[in-house]
Amino acid sequence: MITLSLAEIAEVVGGRMHDIPDASAEVTGPVVRDSREAGPGSLFVAFVGERADGHDFAAQVVEAGAVAVLGSRPVGVPAIVVDDVQAALGALARHVVRRLGTTLVALTGSAGKTSTKDLIAQVLRRKAPTVFTPGSMNNEVGLPLTALTATDETKFLVLEMGARGIGHIRYLCELTPPRIGAVLNVGSAHIGEFGGREQIAQAKGELVEALPPAEQGGAAILNADDPLVRAMASRTKAKVILFGESDEADVRAENVRLTDTGQPSFSLHTPSGASDVTMRLYGEHHVSNALAAAAVAHELGMSADEIATALSEAGSLSRWRMEVTERPDGVTVVNDAYNANPESTKAALRALVAMGKGRRTWAVLGKMAELGDEALAEHDAVGRLAVRLNVSKLVAVGGREAQWLQLGAYNEGSWGEESVHVSDAQAAVDLLRSELRPGDVVLVKASRSVGLESVATALLETGAEGEVAAR
Numbered sequence: 061m062i063t064l065s066l067a068e069i070a071e072v073v074g075g076r077m078h079d080i081p082d083a084s085a086e087v088t089g090p091v092v093r094d095s096r097e098a099g100p101g102s103l104f105v106a107f108v109g110e111r112a113d114g115h116d117f118a119a120q121v122v123e124a125g126a127v128a129v130l131g132s133r134p135v136g137v138p139a140i141v142v143d144d145v146q147a148a149l150g151a152l153a154r155h156v157v158r159r160l161g162t163t164l165v166a167l168t169g170s171a172g173k174t175s176t177k178d179l180i181a182q183v184l185r186r187k188a189p190t191v192f193t194p195g196s197m198n199n200e201v202g203l204p205l206t207a208l209t210a211t212d213e214t215k216f217l218v219l220e221m222g223a224r225g226i227g228h229i230r231y232l233c234e235l236t237p238p239r240i241g242a243v244l245n246v247g248s249a250h251i252g253e254f255g256g257r258e259q260i261a262q263a264k265g266e267l268v269e270a271l272p273p274a275e276q277g278g279a280a281i282l283n284a285d286d287p288l289v290r291a292m293a294s295r296t297k298a299k300v301i302l303f304g305e306s307d308e309a310d311v312r313a314e315n316v317r318l319t320d321t322g323q324p325s326f327s328l329h330t331p332s333g334a335s336d337v338t339m340r341l342y343g344e345h346h347v348s349n350a351l352a353a354a355a356v357a358h359e360l361g362m363s364a365d366e367i368a369t370a371l372s373e374a375g376s377l378s379r380w381r382m383e384v385t386e387r388p389d390g391v392t393v394v395n396d397a398y399n400a401n402p403e404s405t406k407a408a409l410r411a412l413v414a415m416g417k418g419r420r421t422w423a424v425l426g427k428m429a430e431l432g433d434e435a436l437a438e439h440d441a442v443g444r445l446a447v448r449l450n451v452s453k454l455v456a457v458g459g460r461e462a463q464w465l466q467l468g469a470y471n472e473g474s475w476g477e478e479s480v481h482v483s484d485a486q487a488a489v490d491l492l493r494s495e496l497r498p499g500d501v502v503l504v505k506a507s508r509s510v511g512l513e514s515v516a517t518a519l520l521e522t523g524a525e526g527e528v529a530a531r
Contacts, residue, residue, distance in 0.1 A: 061103075061208045062156055063088050066128055066140065069103070072155045073130070073148035075140040080128065085138070087127050091152070091208040093201065100125035105149055107201070108132070146200055150235040153204030157236050162214050164236055165356055167281075168221045168229055168264050169244025169289075171404045172349045173198065175341070176244055177220040178377040179353035183370040187362055188215030195378050196398075198222035200231065207236050216360070223263045224253055233270035240359060241267040241298070242281035242352050246288040247403040251434055261288040268296035281355045283348065284309040301359060303351040311355040313347050322415035324350075328368050330358045335368035340375050342382045342394070343411030345404070380513050382411065385520055390498040392416075395516035396505040400428045402438045406445055408505050413449045416501040420452040424488055424515055426506025427461040436464055443468025443479070452500075454479040457488045458510060485511060489518045 089101030
């Protein structure tokens with residue numbers, strides 16, 4: 061964060077200073093909400109949560125070097141007290157971003173946000189210092205905390221924006237106003253909360269509505285292959301750049317194919333030239349993610365060759381997203397268990413099949429949450445797709461949604477032993493331990509609440525003797 065005195069911070073957030081002997085004392089370190097991350101020069105933000113009250117750690121963080129606490133009540137150590145801690149954090153982020161004048165890139169979408177954000181960051185940091193959202197910290201707390209890690213040296217700030225309803229992205233854009241905004245897709249994720257894809261599109265499109273007009277440098281990066289996203293061009297005064305495989309896309313992919321190991325390769329075409337890309341990531345769905353990143357980079361002045369080189373060398377920066385690890389005995393575990401929706405699950409199944417050519421493939425799948433009235437149809441469709449793709453065995457894990465997965469597979473192909481339903485993660489581990497053979501490929505995927513990453517972890521910890529080699 062840029063250096064600010066406690067007096068300046070109090071003024072920005074409209075707070076009252078308590079137990080502060082020197083108002084000119086400066087915050088020079090990070091702004092943190094986890095007491096374990098507090099250190100010399102930091103500012104600790106005290107939230108009251110369901111399990112813990114941050115104010116209870118006030119003395120501990122000051123002892124660790126924090127200059128003060130930003131909280132909702134006096135705590136006996138230097139503190140700036142406000143009525144609403146979350147609003148104060150947002151106000152501080154907005155002030156810092158405006159002071160810095162950095163180029164802010166924001167992105168949203170139903171699927172692929174985190175992977176695309178990681179790609180954008182890896183491409184842009186070849187050009188200049190770049191700060192970006194760690195993991196999926198894309199909400200009203202995570203986004204300002206990320207923005208506050210920017211410094212005077214930061215040229216690009218890349219922020220992922222999530223939404224649980226209408227108005228959420230509009231609010232995030234008020235905290236950290238973007239100059240460039242990318243909308244990746246409109247899918248089924250959170251459809252139970254929104255009520256339909258049109259409502260999701262309405263919420264995601266708030267990003268392009270917040271962009272400055274073209275004459276002020278605003279640019280909307282839109283997926284030409286998604287009709288609901290493409291239609292957002294009418295909702296912005298910013299310059300519109302289309303990406304996709306459509307002939308009408310400004311930044312497009314041609315000759316898309318998968319390598320023998322399931323990694324996408326394509327010819328990247330931009331208005332400034334063309335260049336070949338072979339990615340280190342797994343699955344054809346990353347082509348669209350890469351094109352969005354390429355469109356952002358092109359708008360910021362990078363050449364096709366520079367972009368293609370960066371995309372070809374980019375890796376996965378976030379855990380449990382198509383995280384591919386090969387055991388010493390030749391079993392490949394694909395841990396994609398961070399989250400799941402119909403679009404990402406179908407893409408993961410296709411990647412599994414591409415990776416597993418000539419090998420047995422296992423799809424260990426669980427519930428896809430927040431689908432509302434679409435839950436039965438979507439789980440059934442995923443089960444049926446597993447059959448159509450000729451996945452060797454489907455292991456459906458959990459309650460009724462998993463039963464729908466298994467039933468969809470059975471009804472599509474009259475499967476017998478090719479699909480099985482188990483009650484929980486441990487039952488899946490026990491089954492896999494007994495039946496896996498060297499050379500098999502195992503995909504593990506479900507919504508975060510299911511916790512199926514424990515299956516992947518167990519398989520890697522106990523799969524074979526010797527060290528596990530991550531790829």
